[in-house]
Amino acid sequence: MTAFDELISFQRETEALAQIAGRLGWDQETVMPRGAAEQRGEEMAAIEGVLHARRTDPRIGDWLAKAKAADAAGMRSLELIRRAYGRNAAVPAKLAAEIARVTSVAQGIWAEARARNDVAHFLPTLEKVVALMREKGQALAAAGFGAGDPYDALLDDYEPEATAAMIAAMFDRMRPRLVALREAILGAANPPKPLSGHFAEARQLGLARDLATAFGYDWERGRLDLAVHPFSSGSGNDARITTRVVEGDPFNCFYSTIHEVGHATYELGIDPAHFFTPLGQGVSMGVHESQSRIYENQLGRSRAFTGWLHGQMHAIFGDLSVATAEEFYRTVNRVQSGFIRTEADEVHYNLHIMMRFDLERALFGGPLEVADLEDAWNTRFAKDFGIAVDKPANGMLQDVHWSVGLFGYFPTYALGNVYAGCLHKALRADLPDLDAHLARGDARPATDWLREKVQRFGGLYPPGEVIERAAGFAPGEGPLLDYLEAKFRAIYGL
Amino acid sequence: MTAFDELISFQRETEALAQIAGRLGWDQETVMPRGAAEQRGEEMAAIEGVLHARRTDPRIGDWLAKAKAADAAGMRSLELIRRAYGRNAAVPAKLAAEIARVTSVAQGIWAEARARNDVAHFLPTLEKVVALMREKGQALAAAGFGAGDPYDALLDDYEPEATAAMIAAMFDRMRPRLVALREAILGAANPPKPLSGHFAEARQLGLARDLATAFGYDWERGRLDLAVHPFSSGSGNDARITTRVVEGDPFNCFYSTIHEVGHATYELGIDPAHFFTPLGQGVSMGVHESQSRIYENQLGRSRAFTGWLHGQMHAIFGDLSVATAEEFYRTVNRVQSGFIRTEADEVHYNLHIMMRFDLERALFGGPLEVADLEDAWNTRFAKDFGIAVDKPANGMLQDVHWSVGLFGYFPTYALGNVYAGCLHKALRADLPDLDAHLARGDARPATDWLREKVQRFGGLYPPGEVIERAAGFAPGEGPLLDYLEAKFRAIYGL
Structure with a gap:
C-alpha cells in the first residue's frame, strides 16, 4: 500500500x-x-x-x-x-x-x-x-x-474560507434592506391571520411523511422519528430525520420536517464514491443550511407549494380557519416580531443571527464579558426587534450553542440563507415550470437540480466554489434580499 | 493510579x-x-x-x-x-x-x-x-x-467450567426419562386443541407490553420493538427486548416477549456497582438462559399465570377457540413432535439440543465430516422425533449458529433449562403463595427472588456456584425432569 x-x-x-x-x-x-x-x-x-x-x-x-x-x-x-x-x-x-x-x-x-x-x-x-x-x-x-x-x-x-470581516461587511449591506422591509411589513394594514385549531399528532405525522416524500426523501435510506428538538443525523446511505408535534401549530412539524429533509437529502445525494472519505459529507455548515433553507422557505413556503399543502390539510383536518389557498399562503408567511430565533420568519431570521454574531465577536475580540452578556443581549434585542425580553428563556438562554462551545457557528445560518437565495435564483431560471410541479406537491425536480448542482459533490469543492458553480455567479446577499422584498411586498401589499 | x-x-x-x-x-x-x-x-x-x-x-x-x-x-x-x-x-x-x-x-x-x-x-x-x-x-x-x-x-x-463429558453424562441421564415422557404423551387420548383465530398485531403488542410489565420489566431502562428474530440487547441501564407477531399464533409473540424479558431483566438486575466491569453482565449463556426459560416456562406457562392470560386474551380478542382456563392451560402446553427447535415444547426442546450436541461433537472430535452432516442430521432426527425431515430449512439449515461459528453454544440452552428447574424448585419453596400472585398477572415476586438470589451478582460467582447458592443444592437435571413429569402427566392424564 x-x-x-x-x-x-x-x-x-x-x-x-x-x-x-x-x-x-x-x-x-x-x-x-x-x-x-x-x-x-x-x-x-x-x-x-x-x-x-x-x-x-x-x-x-x-x-x-x-x-x-x-x-x-x-x-x-x-x-x-x-x-x-x-x-x-x-x-x-x-x-x-x-x-x-x-x-x-x-x-x-x-x-x-x-x-x-x-x-x-x-x-x-x-x-x-x-x-x-x-x-x-x-x-x-x-x-x-x-x-x-x-x-x-x-x-x-x-465555514472554511469565511472570515468575520467578510460576514460583517455582508451583514452591513443586508441590514438596511431587512430593517426597511420589516418596518414596512409591521406597519401594513390587513396582516395575515394566524392558523387556529387542533391538529391531531398522528395526522400531522402522516402529512409530514407525505411532505418528505414530496421533496424526494429516500425512505429506503432514512426514517422519520419524533425528537424534542428536530435534527437530522447520519451520512452515506443512512440519513435520518426527526420532527416534533405541537397540536395547535402544525407548521412547526411540517416545516421542521421539510428543513431536515433538506439536510438529510444533501447527505443522501452525495456521490457514493465519496462515502466514508473526507469528501463524503456536506462541505460546510453554510452550504448544509442552504439546502435545508431552500427546501423549507423558497420552495416549501412558496405560493405554489402552500397551495398544494392547503388542499392536503383541508382533506386531512377538515375545514381550516384559513379558507382560501391565497389566504393560507399569507398565513404560512406571516411576519411577526418574536423572541425565538428558531421560530422566526424569513424576514426576521437573519436579524437574530446578526445580533448573536455581534455579541460573540464582542466576547472574543472584546470588550464584552460574560457577566455583561444578558444586559447586552436585552439592550440589543429591544433596539432591533422593538420588544423587551420578558424572561431569559426568551433571551440569552434560548439557544444551546454557546453552552457547548459553538462560537462562530451562528453566522453559518445566515450564510445558508444567502446561499439558498443564490441557488434559488439559478434553479428558477433553469426550471421555469417548477411551480407547476410544486402546485401538485412534487418538489422532486428541485431536488434533482440541487443533487446535480450541489449535493453530489460532497466536500469536493470549497463552500464558495460549490455555490458559484451551481448558481453561475459569485455568491452574495443580493438574490436573497431581492427574493424577500418581492415576496413580502406582494404578501403585505406594499 | x-x-x-x-x-x-x-x-x-x-x-x-x-x-x-x-x-x-x-x-x-x-x-x-x-x-x-x-x-x-x-x-x-x-x-x-x-x-x-x-x-x-x-x-x-x-x-x-x-x-x-x-x-x-x-x-x-x-x-x-x-x-x-x-x-x-x-x-x-x-x-x-x-x-x-x-x-x-x-x-x-x-x-x-x-x-x-x-x-x-x-x-x-x-x-x-x-x-x-x-x-x-x-x-x-x-x-x-x-x-x-x-x-x-x-x-x-x-459456559465456563462446563465440559462435553459432564454434559454428555447429564444428557445420558435425562434422555430415558424425556423419551418415556414424550412417548406416553404422544400416545395419550384427548390431547389439547390448538388455538385458532386471528389476533391483530396492535392488540398482540399491547398485551405483550402488559406481559413484560407483569414480570417486572423496567420500562425506564428498556423498550420493546419488533424484530424478525426476537432478541434482547444491552446491559446496565439499557436492556431492550424485541418480539415478533404472527397473527394466527399469538403465543409466538407472548412467549418470546416473556423469554426476552427474562434475559433483559437479568442484565437490569445486576448490582449497578458492577456495570461496565467484568462482573457487569450475565455470567454465562447457561445462567442467562435459565432466567429466560424460568420466566417463559415454569412461570409463564404455569396453570396460575395462563389462567390470568386467558382472561386477558378473552377481554382483548373476544371469545377464544379454547373456552375454559383449564383447557387454555393445556393448549399453551400442547406437546407435538416438530422440526423446529425454537418452536419446540418443553418436553421436546432438550431432545433437539442433544441431537445438535452429538452432531457437533462428532464434527470436532469424531468421525463426522461436513459433507455427511445432512445425512447424519436426518437419520438422527427420524430416530429421535419419529418424523422425516421434509426440507433442509426444517433440518440442518434451521439454525444460524453454526454459520457464525457458534460451536459449543447449543448445550448451554439445555443447561439453562436444567438451571431453571433448580431455581424453580427453590423459588417455589421460598414463595409458597406465588401462584396467588401469578393468577393475578403478577410475577414480580418471582423477579424479586431471582434478582436477590441470582441476577444481582452478575459475573461475581461462576455459573455452577451462583445456581447452587440460589437453589441451596448442587445443580442437576433432577428438578427439571421431576417438574416436567409432574406437569405433563397431569395435563395429559397419564
Whole structure:
C-alpha cells in the first residue's frame, strides 16, 4: 500500500467510527430509555476518546508527508485531512479534554438554567466555556488558522474560507434592506391571520411523511422519528430525520420536517464514491443550511407549494380557519416580531443571527464579558426587534450553542440563507415550470437540480466554489434580499 | 493510579465500546433503513477492529502481572480479565481476522441457502467455518483452555467450567426419562386443541407490553420493538427486548416477549456497582438462559399465570377457540413432535439440543465430516422425533449458529433449562403463595427472588456456584425432569 492508500484506509475507519458516534446521538434523542442517560454518557466518552486518539494519531502526519494523490478528488481529500489534522494537532490534548469535559456538563446546566429562567445558574459555566474557547481560538490562530485571528479560527471549523470581516461587511449591506422591509411589513394594514385549531399528532405525522416524500426523501435510506428538538443525523446511505408535534401549530412539524429533509437529502445525494472519505459529507455548515433553507422557505413556503399543502390539510383536518389557498399562503408567511430565533420568519431570521454574531465577536475580540452578556443581549434585542425580553428563556438562554462551545457557528445560518437565495435564483431560471410541479406537491425536480448542482459533490469543492458553480455567479446577499422584498411586498401589499 | 486501577479503567472503556457495538446491532435489527445494510457492515467492522485491538492490547498482560485486588469482586474481575485476555492472546491475529471475515459472509450465505432449501449452496462455506473453528479450538486447547480439549475450549467461552463429558453424562441421564415422557404423551387420548383465530398485531403488542410489565420489566431502562428474530440487547441501564407477531399464533409473540424479558431483566438486575466491569453482565449463556426459560416456562406457562392470560386474551380478542382456563392451560402446553427447535415444547426442546450436541461433537472430535452432516442430521432426527425431515430449512439449515461459528453454544440452552428447574424448585419453596400472585398477572415476586438470589451478582460467582447458592443444592437435571413429569402427566392424564 502507498502512503496515500494507508492514509485513506485509516481515514475510512475513522469516518465509520464517527458515523457510529452519530448513530448513538440519534438513539439518545429518539429511542433511548430515559434511565440510560448516565450510562450513555460513559459510552459516548469512550467512542469520543477513540476518535480523538485517531484524529491526532501522529501516523497521519507521516502519511501526509509522503502521500501523493492521483486525481483531483484525492488532492482535495489530502487537503481536508491536512486541515483537520492541523486543527486537531494545534489544540493541546489537555485543553481538548478540558473542553470536552466542561461542555458535556455545561449543556445540562444550561438546560436547567433555561427551565428556571436563572441566568446566574449558567454564568459561571459559560465563563468557563468562553475562557476555554478563547484559549482554543488562540491556539488555532497561533498555528495559522483564521489567518491568525482567534474568532476566525473558530469560524473556520464550520465555514472554511469565511472570515468575520467578510460576514460583517455582508451583514452591513443586508441590514438596511431587512430593517426597511420589516418596518414596512409591521406597519401594513390587513396582516395575515394566524392558523387556529387542533391538529391531531398522528395526522400531522402522516402529512409530514407525505411532505418528505414530496421533496424526494429516500425512505429506503432514512426514517422519520419524533425528537424534542428536530435534527437530522447520519451520512452515506443512512440519513435520518426527526420532527416534533405541537397540536395547535402544525407548521412547526411540517416545516421542521421539510428543513431536515433538506439536510438529510444533501447527505443522501452525495456521490457514493465519496462515502466514508473526507469528501463524503456536506462541505460546510453554510452550504448544509442552504439546502435545508431552500427546501423549507423558497420552495416549501412558496405560493405554489402552500397551495398544494392547503388542499392536503383541508382533506386531512377538515375545514381550516384559513379558507382560501391565497389566504393560507399569507398565513404560512406571516411576519411577526418574536423572541425565538428558531421560530422566526424569513424576514426576521437573519436579524437574530446578526445580533448573536455581534455579541460573540464582542466576547472574543472584546470588550464584552460574560457577566455583561444578558444586559447586552436585552439592550440589543429591544433596539432591533422593538420588544423587551420578558424572561431569559426568551433571551440569552434560548439557544444551546454557546453552552457547548459553538462560537462562530451562528453566522453559518445566515450564510445558508444567502446561499439558498443564490441557488434559488439559478434553479428558477433553469426550471421555469417548477411551480407547476410544486402546485401538485412534487418538489422532486428541485431536488434533482440541487443533487446535480450541489449535493453530489460532497466536500469536493470549497463552500464558495460549490455555490458559484451551481448558481453561475459569485455568491452574495443580493438574490436573497431581492427574493424577500418581492415576496413580502406582494404578501403585505406594499 | 495502581496497575489494578489502570487495568479496570481501560476495561471500563472497552466495555463501553462493546455496549456501543451492541447498540448498533439492536439498531440494525429494529430501526435501520434497509438501504444502510452495506454501510453498516463497514461501521461494525470498524468498531470490532477497535475492540479486537483493545482486547489483545499487550498492556493488559503487563497490568495483570502487577495488579493486586483489594476485595473478592476485584479478584474475580482480575480472574475474568485474565481468562478473556488469555483466550484472545491464544488465537493468532490472522486466524481471528479470518474467522471474522468468513463468518460475516457465511451468515448471508446460510440465509440464502435456507430460503432456497439448498444445502449444497451452504456446504463449502460451512466447511471453511468448521475448519477455522477446529483451528481455533486447537489453538485454545494448546494454551490450556478446556483442559486441552478443542471442543471443550470452545464451549468454555459460553459456559465456563462446563465440559462435553459432564454434559454428555447429564444428557445420558435425562434422555430415558424425556423419551418415556414424550412417548406416553404422544400416545395419550384427548390431547389439547390448538388455538385458532386471528389476533391483530396492535392488540398482540399491547398485551405483550402488559406481559413484560407483569414480570417486572423496567420500562425506564428498556423498550420493546419488533424484530424478525426476537432478541434482547444491552446491559446496565439499557436492556431492550424485541418480539415478533404472527397473527394466527399469538403465543409466538407472548412467549418470546416473556423469554426476552427474562434475559433483559437479568442484565437490569445486576448490582449497578458492577456495570461496565467484568462482573457487569450475565455470567454465562447457561445462567442467562435459565432466567429466560424460568420466566417463559415454569412461570409463564404455569396453570396460575395462563389462567390470568386467558382472561386477558378473552377481554382483548373476544371469545377464544379454547373456552375454559383449564383447557387454555393445556393448549399453551400442547406437546407435538416438530422440526423446529425454537418452536419446540418443553418436553421436546432438550431432545433437539442433544441431537445438535452429538452432531457437533462428532464434527470436532469424531468421525463426522461436513459433507455427511445432512445425512447424519436426518437419520438422527427420524430416530429421535419419529418424523422425516421434509426440507433442509426444517433440518440442518434451521439454525444460524453454526454459520457464525457458534460451536459449543447449543448445550448451554439445555443447561439453562436444567438451571431453571433448580431455581424453580427453590423459588417455589421460598414463595409458597406465588401462584396467588401469578393468577393475578403478577410475577414480580418471582423477579424479586431471582434478582436477590441470582441476577444481582452478575459475573461475581461462576455459573455452577451462583445456581447452587440460589437453589441451596448442587445443580442437576433432577428438578427439571421431576417438574416436567409432574406437569405433563397431569395435563395429559397419564
